[in-house]
Amino acid sequence: MFFTYLRRELRRRRKAALVVASGLALGIALVIVVNSVSSGMGKAQDKVLQSLYGLGTDMTVTKAAEPAEEGQDGQRPRFRFDAQDEDSGEEQSSDRVMVQGFQTLSSATVKKVAAQDGVSDAVGGLSLQVVKVSGEFTRGQFQQGSGSGGGQGGPQGGGSAQPEGRVQGGGADFDVNSYTVYGTDVTEPALGPLTSSEITSGRTFKDSETDAKVAVADASYAKEKKLAVGDTVTVKGVKFEVVGIATPASGDAAANLYIPLKRAQTLSDSADKVTTIYVKAADSQRIDAVKSDIQKNISGTTVTTSADLAETVSGSLSTASDLATKVGKWLSIAVLVAAFLVAGLLTSSAVSRRVREFGTLKALGWRSGRVTRQVVGEAVVNGLVGGVLGIAVGVAGAYAVTAVSPTLQAELGGGATGGGMGGPGGGRMLGGPGQQAASRTLDVALTAPVSLTTIALAVGLAVTGGLIAGAFGGWRASRLRPADALRRVE
Known part of the structure; x- marks a missing residue:
């Protein structure tokens, strides 16, 4: 009886039911689109962070920046070349391997960090900057002048003759090549910047290659230098075999070359030193607590979480994310509340127009509770219809955003100093200790x-919308009396 009456009433009042369902559908569709776009914003930001941070990493630990001492210039690279006795035209070159940021931590700190409560895993890495200067000197040629008295010596006409003329030509032609090298712990492949890139050719490191002369090259760098798997690259006189080519998932690569950590420490004379410790928390909800514990228990360190890094992201991506989070969600809530109120008022108004019907049903023996359930049932069905329509419209809207895939820009860095993320590239990326962070812009496609x-x-x-609408109408229907139906009989 309940469902039979329900079906008949909804069919008889199709227009009113469609109006209520459409109002609810509008609010639900807006909620779906806003939530989907917000989710897409979050994924876009994750892509940006992964290009700097590394998959699976919750935070990084770097050495706290120390003020530079007055007159300290040991951080500046020096190049020295021997003069040639003969103009042999032989090329001279010199490599300088420097630690990014010039701030390192002891490898023992990695074990200390890993031992902290709430830390699931920790791995160290060493970021290096290699500057290679190569070229040759050319001897100048002396051209004798044709001036008078050239062989008369001094003013008295005596003394030895001094030839007059000048040196022409000669000079130096040197090329400066700078690139980055990251020393990775090959025994911990799940953490660190290399995890944000995919091996598209060759292979990654093996656990046994802790001190091997092997390297993984970034795809862009390999293309620039025409490197392929099996080729060799020379760093400070040491030849490394390229065993793999890595392509970053988004943005720029963390380094041009990746080599085993022990080899990187040897090249830079940084035995048992690291620049960055990548940390994975046992529980994502305890990241802030783990950060506080590390800073409290291990002095002289700076801990940066992915949330800290996200605050440095600006540009259209950040602006759109703020709009979706703040304006979009509040707007969807406002529209949803308005839709619920309109649905409730329309249902209540429909009940007032059915006074004779409900009064007659009560006169036939229907209790108030049964009348109320009938009204609520109709409202819930209207709500479900509105939900189906809203889901269809919302999914279509989200699909349209994904199909258009608008491009947003994320500007990273922006001048932050000290600590930063401490990722590979140090100051090149987001402010290695003591260095100015360089801003760079990434283009990210938005999906929903x-x-x-x-x-x-x-x-x-x-x-919920159906229940709210039914509550309005049910309350109104429960107050009707059979006598009210008699007054409406013509």
Whole structure:
């Protein structure tokens, strides 16, 4: 009886039911689109952070920046070349391997960090900057002048003759080549910047290659230098075999070359030293607590989380993310509340127009509770119909955003100093200790993925909207009396 009456009433009042369902559908569709776009913003920011941070990494530990001593110039690279007795035209070159940021931590600190409560894993890495100067000197040629008295010597006409003329030509032609090298712990492949790149050719490091002369090259650098798997690269006189080519998932690579950590320490005379410790927390909800414990228990360190790094991201990506998070969510809530109120008022108004119907049903023996359940049932069905429409419109809107895939820009760095993320590249990326951070811009395509959680939220909102509308109408219907129906009989 309940469902039969429900079906007949909804069919008889199709226009009113469609108006209520459409209002709910609008609010639900807006919620789906806003949530999907917000999710896409989050994924876009994650891509930006992964290009600097490394997959699986929750925070990094670097050495706290120390003020430079007055007159200290040991951090500046010096190049020295021997003069040639003969103009042999032989090329001379010199490499300088420097630690990024000139701030290092002891390898023992990695074990201390790993031993902290709440830390699941920790691995150290060494970021290096290699500057190679190569070229040759050319001897100048002396050209004798044709001036008078050239062989008369001094003013008295005596003394030895001094030839007059000048040196022409000659000079030096040197090329400066700078690139980055990252020393990675090959026994911990799940942490560190190399995890943000995919091996597209060759292979990655083996656990046994802790001191091997092997390297993985970034795809862009390999293309520039025409490197392929099996080729060799020379760093400070040491030849490394290229065993793999890595392509970053997004943005720029963490380094041009990746080599085993022990080899990187040997090249830079930094035995048992690291520049960055990458940390994975046992529980993502305890990241802030783990950060505080590390800073308290290990002095002289700076701990930076992915949330800290996200605050340095600016540009259209950050602006759009703020709009989606603040304006978009508040707007969707406002529209949803308005849709619920309109649905409730329309249902209540429909009940007032059915006074004779409900009064007659009560006169026939229907209790107030049964009348109320009938009204609530109709409202819930309207809500579910609105939910289906809202999901369809919302998914279509999210798909349209993904299809258009607008490009947003993320500007990283922006002058932060000291500590930063301490990732490979140090100051080149986001402020290695004691260095100025260089800003760079990444283009990220925006998508709007619709998750099952969002669909479930939409269904829940549809049911809630129906119940709210039914509550308005049910309260009104429960107050009707059979006598009211008699007054409406013509």
